[in-house]
Amino acid sequence: MRVTPLDLARRSRVTASDTDGLPGRGEAAHATSLAQLASSPTREWTDAELTSMVESGFPEMIQLLRWLGCDSLESWVGEWSLLRGADWVASVLAPSNSVRTIDAWREVLDARSDEILLLETLVFETNLGRYAHEAARAMPRRFRYDKTLHVVRQRAALALWEHALTTNWRRPFVFCRALRLARIYLAGVVADREFTDKPVRFQFTGRLGQASVLLARFEQVSVADLVQSTDVIRRSIEEGNPACDAVPYLLEAYLRLHDQTGDREYLGLALQADRSFSGHTPGVSWQLHVAEAWLRLADGQPNDANLPTYLDRAEKALSAARSDAAAEESVRCTVLERVASAARSVPDLLPTVQLGLKRLQNPFGLGEHLLRFAESGYPADSLPAILVDSLRREFGSAGDPLPRRLLSDCLRVYTQISGDTAMRQGEYLREALRLQEGWTGVGPLTDELSRIRYADDLLETAALQGSSELWSLGMARLIREVETNPTSCVPLVRLGREADKGLPYDGSAELQVRGQLKDLAQADIWIRAAMAGDSKLFYKEAAARAISSPDLVRRNLGGRSNVVTVEDYLGFTTATLVFKPTNSLCFERDTQKSLAVANMLRRLGVESEFGIIDLITTIVTDDLAHAEEEFPDGTEILTVRRFEHGAVLAERLSPATPDASSALLRRAAVFLAYIHASEERPGKPATSVRKDVSNEVRRWLKNVLPPQWSEDSAAVFKSWWPLIEELGLPPQPRRDAHAFNWLVTDDERIIAIDLEATRWRPMGYELAQLTDDVPAFPVDRWDLRRAVVEEYAAALGRSSPTSSAPDVDQLWTAYRVSLLARALRGLSSRDNEPDAREHSEALLDEMSAHIELGPLRELATRLRDAWAVRRGSLGSTPLRKRQDGRRQRISRTLAYQLRHGQLVRPESDGWVAVENVVSALAETSQRADAEELLAVAQAWDEDRFEVDGRRIRARYGHSRPAAIEYESGQPGGPLYHSTPTSALHGIFEKEEGLLPMTRQWVHLTTDRDTALRTGLRHGPSVLLSVPDPATQGLECLHSGGTIWLLKAVPPTALTVVPLYRLFSSH
Structure with a gap:
């Protein structure tokens, strides 16, 4: 019989009234209900019952385990039960008290088993964090809470590592997900290295260094992560990691850095590393990396006297590797040998040598890399035929599964590029089939x-x-x-x-x-x-x-509508299914608009150029597990539409390729005109346009205008709106036309997505949104923008036999006025991409420089000057050329002086006259005048300061008394605080909780990332949480932004956040 959480609650007779008024008892009461059932002496636990206990007691883990490839939680629980015993597992899942958690962990350690189960370690980490205060108090002699938590996380890191390697290439996305989570745990363990015994430190440091290198074989890894890996691998060698094990990963990291940057210096560092560890015996992988580094030095370089040297050294390394190469290594060795041979055959008259080696990342991408060889110039373009022939001769009868799979991949791709007849291509595929089927004594690939x-x-x-x-x-x-x-x-x-x-x-x-x-x-x-x-x-x-498969990854199609597609590793599902979370009303509106647009396209005979993605089905989110965690509030259904191969329009646009951007945007503008024309006009003019646009633009203005500015958002809007209104152009139905809402297929067809927008906008407004919400043109290319406007006007005229095209000059004026509003949008969004904000700043600079724009130029100039103050970087240079370095230095110095410094004397409530601060800063290396200080203190992204006329103070963080009146309240969710790991002993075992220390208050935040960043300033840290301050009876004061202040936080109110809660699975 399956036991549900409701059954557990009923059996334990725990009700809401039992825990009413007891701060922090809700979770404890739930644990008690489980514990009472688990401690039943007559229970014989089934795997199904234990699984229910995991689901009810650890709901935050269930989704994670699924993304880590747990296809059956019951089978994982069964494996755990088989290893430890069902009664023991039940007691861990529902400990009767914190002592049981600690005793169970000691039993795991005493067992000295080499088997480390991932589920078990995550449960222990969760319980140690959930009951941190009780667990710390229950520690036996010679045990400490901080060290115990550290060891549990060590075990979790190793379990995740083994899980990833066991999964390996058979489930690439699960492998990468598990490895990324392992990297989080390894980083935490390595950061707190003093808790790890010296003889085994290198095991964690080495794995941390390897993690990014292994990930780079299957997915994009940042340059910063790869550089960090090289440093960590070197440190692991110093700690005792055998060089023969570690150096191959170090060399591979340098090759991946060369892939990412094209910087040949990384090849030099790889070869330098080879020389610096010359006292060690290099293995096959080591030698192959060295050979590839020498070949890459020749790739793309002049055909000069250096080429023979590069090739000699590459061939020497390949010769050393060949004798001991295993199956996978033999394939790579053959590839590099053929590349070296091709380079040897280059005629002397050929000026450069093209070998196409960049991004030859892992053996499973070899087939795909044949395409890169074919496009890389001579002699690389001759390599596909050479490699296929060589690999067929060497591995065509191989029994090992990996070479067979790689060769079949190569044959499959070669049919696309060989230019052979259909009969010959069929022969290649027949051979690929034979390799996968196997033969006598050799089984199929399964x-x-x-x-x-x-x-x-x-x-x-x-x-x-x-x-x-x-x-x-x-x-x-x-x-x-x-x-x-x-x-x-x-x-x-x-x-x-x-x-x-x-x-x-x-x-x-x-x-x-x-x-x-x-x-x-x-x-x-x-x-x-x-x-x-x-x-x-x-x-x-x-x-x-x-939608719930761990073997796919989700890719956001951009925009503001949470539209995603999914991709599998083989590419079969890529850009096929498009998901959008929505509600029933919006779905109905989208359906009606889609039908109207489809009818318009059919009437005009342009269905081959433009289209709407087909609806496949809808999925009710109530039917999906964990939907509330994955989709925005208010989501009722997922629409699923079909989209053939292509790209989001935004990904095809760039100021670096203005002509290509122009061609795409002119066509998108034509489609936009057809969409606008497809909607029925209201019986009377759309009277709400001004109100709707006012709400939008004034919201942006509030984020752009500095608080001390002479004009408020309403006054500025009143200056802007007449510039559009006086043109008398009819409004258009709102489409939400930014470049993330269009797709471009491989055959250049433009597809519209997300047609659920409502209400109306001025004509030209959405054209500006299309051309500049995503930077597509250099800001001074008005000719390209004009061409887009003209295409739109002409298409609008063609769309209806009863209406004429709008006056192009009037539309051009309306477009430019609208462009100013879109620049405000780009500046106002705090989570906007930096290049979009820089583009908006450049637009303001550009529009301020054109006298012929008249009143529009005057308004753009005022807004440019206002934004300069708002971002805290005064000066006469164009916005796009102003750097934030000086502002950040002034901000740091200002914060220190107002909170702790001896150069200013604040009033009792923390206020300091700005002139006094100027005088104080004059004694430091960071001087600034009063206007610049005020601008820095009120910058758009700065919430640490408060300004009152000519006075300034820090909102929080004081180490000296400051009688500031804060607003009392509750954050409505958990609060977070990052603390040094070394502080856990005092917080929990000494029962000190969180104290202000040298500050007036304990600082907490509703934003987990803010807490983590703050903690990193002080070295290795642990994230603490107050899950529900209200139930704990804590008085919270809001100091602004995400920061909340408390006099102290008792240890009973605190939990330690498991590291897996910091992990995003997508």
């Missing part, structure tokens, strides 16, 4: 990726050779995969694409498919859909699986 590839190859071969037998076999394989792997959406997407093509064969093909699947009772629905070409059925089921 991992999911290989099974899907095999079915795809069957269908591709069938298409080339017109074989109904192969087609039937491929379809049967995919349908079997659908039934036997109920979490994967990939076979469904591939079946949908095949169904889109229509049935290529007669009824005998159906009989063949049915013959292959006669053992699957549920296969009939899929067979009938395939034969009927019903792709929507496949896509609908694929969408239901995709």
